[in-house]
Amino acid sequence: KLPILVDDMFETMYEEEGIGLAANQVGVDLNLMVIDVSHTDETDDIHTFVNGEITESWGDSVYEEGCLSIPEVRLEVKRPEFIKFKYQTIDGDEKEEEFTGLLGRAIQHEIDHLNGILIIDRVSPIVRMQVKKQLKEIEKESKQKKTPKDRKESFVL
Template structure:
């Protein structure tokens, strides 16, 4: 079962999401629906606010891991990051058809809880590090277009406004 992806302009994308207090059937069902939605929309990451849920939960597609299945991250928190920053092109299911280079730390150390309730601390870089930083931003109401230069953002203004109008109509 899939969920509706909220678009740029929807206020839920600007809220600070609440911590998940209990990992129960409801959370597991939501994560499963988020995986289905991500696959359907051909995304590699999806955060709960993008499907209208104000919760600190995100999923990452299996293609980002080597031969692994996708993963769900509950209450993820970045505890440290590398001083080295890298530019990498990003897109977002909530901001369709817009891509832009975003500068972010190359590596992060994060803590999170798995769907089995296990607490994990790990260091990640590369594509996974990038996807996680983008998705964790969603939990704090931040979108990748907030992190690009003003000039570039100005160029995207019209496109962003068109998406915003679509969000208001749905």
């Protein structure tokens, strides 16, 4: 069942034009994430991480992030530049590796999701308030688009 779930997660991620997806974002309560940063020069691999845990981190890096859970919002997020990450492969092999760059950042972002943390939780309270205001505007616009327009025609059913 796990390979099917992983395939479904990659499909969902690609449909939404994301680079990472945590299992709880699709309603599955597992420590599981998929990541594809193959569009960069960093790696041409796609990644599936099971039971992942950051065991060490160091350095600082600020980078603009987006999130499939909060569409249309991009925020400057400060994270460790380097991480040591312990995980299992989809085949159950245990590994521990160091990651940096976009892949390291994506791992941290998805670990946050698995721990119930969103990117707006990683910014200052002032920025968080601005984002909430922006989200309310987006929601309001979305509802207006979905509301049927007044029709001058009548229909007989």
